[in-house]
Structure formats: C-alpha cells, structure tokens
Amino acid sequence: DVKVTQSSRYLVKRTGEKVFLECVQDMDHENMFWYRQDPGLGLRLIYFSYDVKMKEKGDIPEGYSVSREKKERFSLILESASTNQTSMYLCASSPPLSFRDQPQHFGDGTRLSIL
Amino acid sequence: TQLLEQSPQFLSIQEGENLTVYCNSSSVFSSLQWYRQEPGEGPVLLVTVVTGGEVKKLKRLTFQFGDARKDSSLHITAAQPGDTGLYLCAASVNYGQNFVFGPGTRLSVLP
Numbered sequence: 001d002v003k004v005t006q007s008s009r010y011l012v013k014r015t016g017e018k019v020f021l022e023c024v025q026d027m028d029h030e031n032m033f034w035y036r037q038d039p040g041l042g043l044r045l046i047y048f049s050y051d052v053k054m055k056e057k058g059d060i061p062e063g064y065s066v067s068r069e070k071k072e073r074f075s076l077i078l079e080s081a082s083t084n085q086t087s088m089y090l091c092a093s094s095p096p097l098s099f100r101d102q103p104q105h106f107g108d109g110t111r112l113s114i115l
Numbered sequence: 116t117q118l119l120e121q122s123p124q125f126l127s128i129q130e131g132e133n134l135t136v137y138c139n140s141s142s143v144f145s146s147l148q149w150y151r152q153e154p155g156e157g158p159v160l161l162v163t164v165v166t167g168g169e170v171k172k173l174k175r176l177t178f179q180f181g182d183a184r185k186d187s188s189l190h191i192t193a194a195q196p197g198d199t200g201l202y203l204c205a206a207s208v209n210y211g212q213n214f215v216f217g218p219g220t221r222l223s224v225l226p
Contacts, residue, residue: 004157035216040124042203043158043216058213090157103148104205104214106157 003027004107006091012113019078021110023091030096032074033104034058034066037088049074050096081114088112118142119206119217127223131193136220138204139186145207147180147187148214152201161189194224 007022025032031050035043035058045058047066055066063085067075074093078085088111092104120139128134138147146165150158162171164180164187171178175198177190191198201221205214 040218042119042121042218043205045213045215048213092157103160103163104158106159108155108157 004091004093004105006089006107006110008110009108010111010113012115013078013081014115015081015083017078017081019081019112019114021076021078021089021091021112023074023076023107024072025074025091025093025105026072027093027105028071029093029105030071031094032068033092033094034064034074034076035090035092036060036085037090037109043090046076083114086112086114118215119204121202121204121217121220123220124218125221125223127225128194130195130224130226132224133190133192134194134222135188135190136202136222137186137188138206138217140206141185142206143184145184147184147207148205149178149187149189150203150205152203152219153199158201158203191222194222196224196226198222199224 004025013019033048034046037043044060046064049055049068065077088109090109091107094104095102122137148163149161152158162178167182167184169180175192179188201219203219204217
C-alpha cells in the first residue's frame with residue numbers, strides 16, 4: 001500500500017513565523033502535490049512537482065513556496081504565516097503522466113492554525 | 116467560481132435509504148474521479164470514469180459519467196452508517212496530470 005506521511009497532524013504557529021510542512025511518500029512516485037482544504041471550497045492546489053527540483057504553481061501559490069530535494073520528500077513553506085493561512089493542508093502523490101488517470105494518494109492532513 | 120459544482124452540499128438520511136449526489140460543470144473533462152474522505156483522514160479514491168456514458172458499480176455504489184463528460188452522479192443503495200463522509204469529485208483537465216476538486220457533499224447516515 002502507498003503510504004503518504006505528513007509530519008504533523010496539528011500545528012499552531014504565530015503570525016509572521018516561517019512554517020515548514022513536510023510530506024514523505026514511499027512508492028517512488030514522480031508526482032507530488034500540496035493542497036489546502038477549506039469548508040465549502042474543496043481542495044485547492046497550491047503547488048505540485050513532477051520530479052526532483054521541479055515545481056509548478058497551482059491555483060493559489062501566493063504566500064507559499066515548496067522544496068523537493070529528494071524524490072520521496074515534498075515540503076511546503078509558509079514564508080511569513082498569516083491568519084488567512086489557517087487551514088487543513090493535504091499532501092498527495094501519484095505515478096507519472098504516462099500512467100493516465102491514476103489516483104492521487106493522500107496523507108491524513110495537517111491542521112494548521114495561525115494565531 | 117467553482118469549476119466543479121457538487122450538490123447537495125449536505126445530506127442527512129436514515130440507514131437503508133437510497134441517495135444520489137451530483138457533480139456538474141460547464142467544462143468537458145478527460146476523466147473524473149470520486150473520493151471519500153472520513154474525518155481526520157485524507158481522501159481515498161473510490162472510482163475513475165473516463166468514457167462518456169460510462170457506468171461503474173462498487174458494491175452498493177453506482178457511478179455514472181455523463182454522455183458529454185461534463186457531469187457525474189453517485190448513487191448509494193441502502194445507505195449504511197459506514198457510508199458517512201465527505202464525497203469529493205475531481206476532474207482532470209489534461210489527461211490525468213492535475214485534478215480540479217469540487218467542494219464536496221457531506222453525507223451523514225443515521226442508524
């Protein structure tokens with residue numbers, strides 16, 4: 001079974017702090033994704049990566065950056081946390097484009113609160 | 116505005132009842148997936164549909180992709196409390212590279 005592990009289930013930080021959310025997958029997937037989930041809005045894509053050191057902006061990249069130094073690890077960085085970044089953050093991985101319409105495998109999420 | 120609309124937003128029913136939830140868009144998609152998310156967990160894939168008019172069954176769950184590949188429905192027969200969760204549809208706009216998610220239908224099945 002694919003395992004996607006997010007480093008924290010709950011996190012509380014203060015406005016202005018630099019926040020790191022870590023995600024590790026064990027299936028050697030090329031693709032990795034970061035979403036945020038808010039009530040009534042569904043999942044919105046922040047950033048994604050198709051390979052090591054590659055990254056692409058999703059629909060809502062403002063205020064975030066990412067890092068993918070190793071294939072199994074994809075980090076989301078909040079450069080200067082703000083209260084409107086309080087949310088559930090979900091990491092996912094999937095096989096490459098050549099495997100059409102494969103499912104995304106999700107971690108259990110990090111519920112981040114910015115005070 | 117949402118690329119994908121889901122209805123109803125909330126649904127509360129008694130065990131044993133049937134229900135249908137919908138996923139709609141004005142766009143044509145190459146494929147569509149349904150996920151279920153339980154509290155405290157990430158979404159888990161239920162099914163992928165790729166052909167217009169396609170119907171797939173997963174035990175008591177029946178999924179249909181519209182002929183024009185713009186909409187989909189999920190029908191649950193004889194709902195059970197274990198079906199409780201958030202049902203999300205996700206559509207591919209470029210053959211599986213990225214998926215756009217709908218806002219979800221939150222289903223509660225009461226014993």
